[in-house]
Amino acid sequence: MKQIIKNIIIISLLFVAISVKAQQYNYRIMIKNYDYYMRASSGLCGDAKHIKLWITNEDNTTIQLYYKSKPATENNTLLVDRFLVKKVKSIHFSSFIHEEDSVGWCNGHTASVSDNKDLVYNNGIATGSISLYDNGGNQAIIDVEFDYEVVPVEKNYNYKVEYNIDLYNQSTTPFMNFENYTGNYILQLTTGVENKTIYNQSVFSLVSGVSIKNTKYDSIVRFKDALTASKGRMNVRFRSNSMLKCEDQVEEDFGNFSYIDATENSTIRDPGGCMPYKYLFPMCSTAEIQYFNIYRIHKDLFNIEKNKGSFVTNNPELKICEPFRVYVNDCNETSSYAVEYSTDNLNFKTLLPYARRESYFDLDYAQLEGTDIQTVKIRIKYYNSGNYTTHPYLYSEATSFTVFPCPPKLVDEPEPIRTRCSYTSDGSFKINFDRQLINEKLIISVYFKNFDSGDFEFYKQEDTLNLVDNGNGTYSYTWLGLNDGFLDPVEEYKVKYQALRDVRDSLPHTDQTWSSANESREFTVPIAKPIQFIATKLNDESCFDRRDGRIRLEITQGEEGRTYYYQIKKDEKLQVFNGTSWNEYLGSNIEETWVPFVESDSTVINKLDKGSYKIKVRDSYACYAKE
Incomplete structure (x- = not known):
């Protein structure tokens, strides 16, 4: 059973230094x-x-x-x-x-x-x-x-050609000058300079309803120039030493081994060299094509167009818990190939044996032999013969994958954290994962919804090397709102995250990997409850200079779990209590003038003399009640 990688070992440069490639002669x-x-x-x-x-x-x-x-x-x-x-x-x-x-x-x-x-x-x-x-x-x-x-030759153009064609006569009343006639059906690939015959089938007694089978072909065809829209095409030719007339056709004498070009000659339209087209044969005969593939073999798998979105760089990442899809060509039809891999940069093993399959396969860490694998190299073998040393052109170059542990899994959705006060825009969230980080850097990106386009756009990014142990088998990170990155309660957000194996690395939001990164559902940040209170006069001062007036304060709304404080002014002058009476405050530390509530949500202000009072209330989060 494979172990999650626990150590950061940067070995890609070492591999480059000691790797030995098979000599390729072109x-x-x-x-x-x-x-x-x-x-x-x-x-x-x-x-x-x-x-x-x-x-x-x-x-x-x-x-x-x-x-x-x-x-x-x-x-x-x-x-x-x-x-x-x-x-x-x-x-x-x-x-x-x-x-x-x-x-x-x-x-x-x-x-x-x-x-x-x-x-x-x-x-x-x-x-x-x-x-x-x-x-x-x-x-x-x-x-x-x-x-x-x-x-x-720095560039060579290798093409996989594979087909299975049944040739048969579609005419019900063919006329032939001879009881049997012989001929050849020929398929050629041509660049205008080079011609390669890829199908040459002799025909004997081609009578209606009888097909010529077993015409499978699987090979590599090599050109000095690419088969492009301006150069590459398929020629279909018929050569016969007999005279042949089909239904609704005039008698034609092709002479001795002459040929005609069929009207179905086709130009390669795909710059990748794909030609999965169905070609009709000329004259009375038709090719029933079981499969027909022609595509260019790219030495570098990164150059395959369909791989560019996922490879991102020439050194893609293979996550232990997530298969990586690799395309072997840019065509959509099945073809034959094998996949080999190496975990020591020297010896290659068979991952998938040579067989016809989809134009892609999923590279799965669980299929690799070995434990604590740091890197893995894969290469494609496009033909079931030869080996890399003697026939390197049958293979793609080896592509190196850096193996990453599975990123922590999200446990539930982000827990929004209210704004500090009812009038602030400093919301946050807590996000829980199923495991602690192991020599990894967790990068969290927040995106906000553009209400005009409906798309989510990047907002802020934070990272951490350690998660808080919640004590219940989960581990959390609380968004700190660094660099003015708190959340506004009027916006909608979602979170994406990735784990990097090298803690020295960064992953800017412009990196393409964010397009497929793990993400949360949309969420909003609630607004804190505004503080509301009632001030009730219990009694006036009973006699001159007795200072026995009282006011009761009671919190009617606010956030639970917070403590409350009050501050009073008499005739617009800030007051401070010295233990026996209220007096005008002449100091510089305003915090000295705030007095805690006696009860959690109520208190009585005593020792008040005659006068006009203004009262402010705030909580332990420095949120103030509206005056």
Whole structure:
């Protein structure tokens, strides 16, 4: 069972310092200024003429860049322009020609050239040239020269392509010149420069009511340029070596493996590369699409548009008690992917196995193995083959989440605290939580209602490192009204709060996390009851200079639990009682003139002589009765 994090450990910088990323090779190789001259006629002895150009990668795999079985003199400014996912170790070129003898036998003249060039990288770039010449007695000549350049590609565009299509004939009376006809349905992605075939289905005896199934496809397609509204589109092509006529169609002869572009060619409209469209196939046949997904793979999950609202920064927060929703693409349709995670920044485990699921998943702390987890990294695997070391382009980069304990839960709603006096605007509230803070800073923001717009707007913010133990299993904070932040009884308020793990941090109200922070219901602050009292003359002074007059004071309204005081003036002169009589006050400490009530809500003023008296009453909160 996982434990709530009790210590603040800032380790993100340490992780950055020691983390080791798998090397990702994204390179562009260009063969430029290609100049090839040859002189010979075709011989009859095996591979009498050829040109071969290939490369060897660092893992010793090879890729053929160019091959021609019947070479001829040619000059190309740019012969090869390829996008690679592995680093090139060496480049190889070979060419052989044969000039047959006068009777066409194999013992004629030959020319042969070859070279193997190990690449030297300087600041990640490898450049050089190859120049070769061979003269087989002036009867067979090869003279070739070209430049090569291998440069790193900062951006590469990887697309997940996944579909399941059933092809069937919708015509009830198709006419074919042959009993069976063959053909191909082809789907291509194109940027205008690069074309990638993603569907090529051979068709045999395509009769009405019979579908061709098992056409699932799941792969990663890579482009040098993005599939955008100006470049990317889907071509649907039909190639046939037969003649076909469908209902309400004229007979069309497509010739031998010719093709047409269907009217359903579509441009990618979503800048994220999403193409969840349903494509009809041309002619009598239709594709029944079970699912069809094309979307761009973003290396940084933060760049996925749907994640930007919740990620906020590139180091989002995972709360122990609250799942975090992560989108793997900007499309809304299901697709196949796996999710891996690491809690030690080194070893990754499977969180979700490779399968078709929604375009998002909920990262739940409870699913992670381990205790007292400080950080967790996740990455998406978009194809069920290879690993991160050998095929890093199949993955997103790892996104690091800082793990936070669950913020204290609100117990009931805020308890409004009345204004101090009936005429002041200094209301407050008490808010109760289910636990004490543990090396956390609790930040509380108050919002007031704008009665014109109906929206709540930020008012004030306070924070604390400790809550008051209420003694009943709850812990509280009372709003202090700092920086003139008391509440006005004419307003409506609500409270939002968040707990920060690093007590040194702050969280200004402009931070986006407040949009989804825990919040209370609306509340108002009540007004304190105004003090009201009755002054009753009990008797006048009975005789000259006897000073035995009496007045009774009785509180008729006020806040419970408060004590009351009175102050008197005689003929507009402030009085003070010296223990035996009332006399004019000549001091400077006015507080000396306030006399407490004898009873909680009543008192009798004694020792009064003849005169006109004014009486003030206040309570222990310095609230005054209205005169």
